[in-house]
Amino acid sequence: MLSLCRILISKIMERKVRVRFAPSPTGPLHMGGVRTALFNYLFAKKHGGDFLLRIEDTDQNRFVPGAEEYIIESLKWCGLVPDEGVGFGGELGPYRQSERKPMYKKYADLLIENGFAYYAFDTAEELDEFRKEAEAKKEVFSYDLHTRNNLKNSLTLSSEEVQARLASGEHYVIRFKMPENRDIVEEDLIRGRVSFNTNQLDDKVLFKSDGMPTYHLANVVDDHLMNITHVIRGEEWLPSMPLHILLYESLGISETRPRFSHLPLILKPEGKGKLSKRDGDKMGFPVFPLLWKDSVTGESYRGYREDGYFPEAFVNMLALLGWNSGTEQEFFSMDELIESFDLSRVVKSGARFDPEKAKWFNRHYLQQKSAAELAGLFLPILTEKGITAEQQQLEHIVGMIKERCEFVKDIWTQAHFFFQAPESYDEKTMKSKWKPDTAEKLQAISELLETVTEWKAEAIKETFSAFMTAKEWGFGAVMVPIRLALVGGSSGPDLFEICELIGKTETIGRIKKACDTIQL
RNA sequence: GGCGCGUUCUUCUAACGGUUAGGAAACCGGUUUCUCAAUCCGGAGAUGGCAGUUCGAUUCUGCUACGCGCUACCA
Numbered sequence: 001m002l003s004l005c006r007i008l009i010s011k012i013m014e015r016k017v018r019v020r021f022a023p024s025p026t027g028p029l030h031m032g033g034v035r036t037a038l039f040n041y042l043f044a045k046k047h048g049g050d051f052l053l054r055i056e057d058t059d060q061n062r063f064v065p066g067a068e069e070y071i072i073e074s075l076k077w078c079g080l081v082p083d084e085g086v087g088f089g090g091e092l093g094p095y096r097q098s099e100r101k102p103m104y105k106k107y108a109d110l111l112i113e114n115g116f117a118y119y120a121f122d123t124a125e126e127l128d129e130f131r132k133e134a135e136a137k138k139e140v141f142s143y144d145l146h147t148r149n150n151l152k153n154s155l156t157l158s159s160e161e162v163q164a165r166l167a168s169g170e171h172y173v174i175r176f177k178m179p180e181n182r183d184i185v186e187e188d189l190i191r192g193r194v195s196f197n198t199n200q201l202d203d204k205v206l207f208k209s210d211g212m213p214t215y216h217l218a219n220v221v222d223d224h225l226m227n228i229t230h231v232i233r234g235e236e237w238l239p240s241m242p243l244h245i246l247l248y249e250s251l252g253i254s255e256t257r258p259r260f261s262h263l264p265l266i267l268k269p270e271g272k273g274k275l276s277k278r279d280g281d282k283m284g285f286p287v288f289p290l291l292w293k294d295s296v297t298g299e300s301y302r303g304y305r306e307d308g309y310f311p312e313a314f315v316n317m318l319a320l321l322g323w324n325s326g327t328e329q330e331f332f333s334m335d336e337l338i339e340s341f342d343l344s345r346v347v348k349s350g351a352r353f354d355p356e357k358a359k360w361f362n363r364h365y366l367q368q369k370s371a372a373e374l375a376g377l378f379l380p381i382l383t384e385k386g387i388t389a390e391q392q393q394l395e396h397i398v399g400m401i402k403e404r405c406e407f408v409k410d411i412w413t414q415a416h417f418f419f420q421a422p423e424s425y426d427e428k429t430m431k432s433k434w435k436p437d438t439a440e441k442l443q444a445i446s447e448l449l450e451t452v453t454e455w456k457a458e459a460i461k462e463t464f465s466a467f468m469t470a471k472e473w474g475f476g477a478v479m480v481p482i483r484l485a486l487v488g489g490s491s492g493p494d495l496f497e498i499c500e501l502i503g504k505t506e507t508i509g510r511i512k513k514a515c516d517t518i519q520l
Numbered sequence: 521g522g523c524g525c526g527u528u529c530u531u532c533u534a535a536c537g538g539u540u541a542g543g544a545a546a547c548c549g550g551u552u553u554c555u556c557a558a559u560c561c562g563g564a565g566a567u568g569g570c571a572g573u574u575c576g577a578u579u580c581u582g583c584u585a586c587g588c589g590c591u592a593c594c595a
Binding site: 026059123127171191212214237240241273274320328330348352357403404433481483489492494495 | 524526527531532544545546553554556557558559587588590591593594595
């Protein structure tokens with residue numbers, strides 16, 4: 001027995017690691033889905049394996065146009081490029097389950113042949129009725145070993161009748177015949193030992209009356225056919241793991257079946273429950289990687305990309321939601337993530353998403369970028385405002401203010417005054433810092449500035465300081481009003497640097513304008 | 521209701537029987553500066569509860585509470 005185990009284990013070890021991300025195209029990909037994809041990708045790359053994208057579109061009623069393209073674009077934006085899958089080629093396709101439709105029936109038939117599954121003719125309406133009746137009695141209807149013998153299926157009907165019904169084209173489903181009283185124990189790679197007793201499980205539909213398999217059958221068959229070695233999916237799938245294990249067993253393909261890992265859920269920042277698409281609007285953060293416009297309702301949902309997040313920040317943030325390296329490192333490039341990733345270091349409990357932390361990551365990645373790169377990213381924003389600027393000057397400006405930015409769009413907020421004179425002045429600053437004699441002092445300063453020949457921050461500062469000392473004026477009493485005149489508010493980088501950049505004429509002009517405009 | 525999973529500062533998490541329970545975000549205070557932010561320094565802040573095992577439990581076991589997930593011819 002022990003040696004058999006060893007052989008099995010070594011057999012599994014020999015196989016090339018293959019994992020899949022298998023979303024259903026029912027809408028935009030949620031950030032939780034992206035994290036699942038990320039962990040699959042990291043695991044695959046860590047072990048030199050393959051990462052596949054399979055589209056699980058077995059429910060044709062829930063198909064949403066554009067969702068598949070959205071999923072692919074999201075993965076690309078995050079740098080999670082599949083080795084195989086819809087849109088990426090591969091030998092074991094097709095990778096869209098609707099296109100694999102003919103492949104599933106024979107597995108369902110095989111299960112029936114061997115007594116692991118049966119035909120059921122109960123209509124959806126009949127079952128609904130049973131559910132309602134049970135509910136009235138404060139019970140729950142379940143199609144299982146207790147009820148299957150009283151329902152319309154190939155277990156209770158004579159084989160002649162079953163044949164007749166099938167021949168007549170009557171609708172039927174194929175259900176799994178859950179075995180009695182078996183303990184299914186599995187070593188989940190994240191959660192450790194997890195066990196279930198089959199008496200608590202119901203006879204799940206494997207094959208629907210529309211000729212499509214359900215998720216349960218399709219994912220087992222496909223994972224088998226696609227040589228998937230590890231299934232890494234969300235915690236919501238944990239309850240169906242025993243069914244899947246039994247399916248592999250009944251199909252006689254247990255030996256090569258994948259190992260399971262169930263990821264913790266991503267929870268709402270506040271309140272209860274898992275993160276949902278509505279939370280983003282309510283609390284002002286994106287839930288989706290990319291902007292999504294619902295073609296039916298016309299509603300749109302913001303995306304991390306359009307909100308100005310860098311993909312590397314988004315990925316880094318997601319990686320640390322439910323996983324840590326065991327060190328104090330918090331910033332990881334994709335290569336570093338691949339290097340450090342380990343399923344055993346995935347946390348078991350659900351993680352509450354913190355939008356603030358996402359911003360913090362973005363700030364970090366923005367600071368890492370050179371002024372030249374940021375200037376390039378900022379240029380379109382400037383162009384849109386009809387402003388042109390020299391690359392060199394733009395770099396200078398960006399370099400000066402980037403440390404106070406979280407997003408590229410913040411560059412404008414922090415640097416607008418380099419491009420445009422202020423149109424209004426901050427009330428609070430005006431009230432507290434603009435004294436009756438301020439205008440008079442600023443007039444004197446303007447005259448002084450006229451005399452400055454070398455218009456450089458250092459030189460301006462020297463002339464200015466000497467003047468201030470001679471006059472015995474307080475630095476603050478004059479500096480803040482000048483800043484107000486140049487910037488329009490009381491924030492920003494070094495005042496003399498601003499003077500240098502906007503130029504002598506503009507500096508003096510703005511000071512004069514402020515003196516003319518601000519009336520106490 | 522049933523089944524399953526989970527529970528360390530406000531949040532993300534570390535500590536896999538022996539630590540003053542560590543780090544990060546946020547928050548507060550200080551530093552710096554003409555201002556704001558950043559920076560830097562400092563502060564406050566946690567093992568849900570009850571038993572048991574043990575010389576010793578955040579860590580192991582049981583119970584309980586709470587939270588979450590699943591319980592569709594959805595995935």
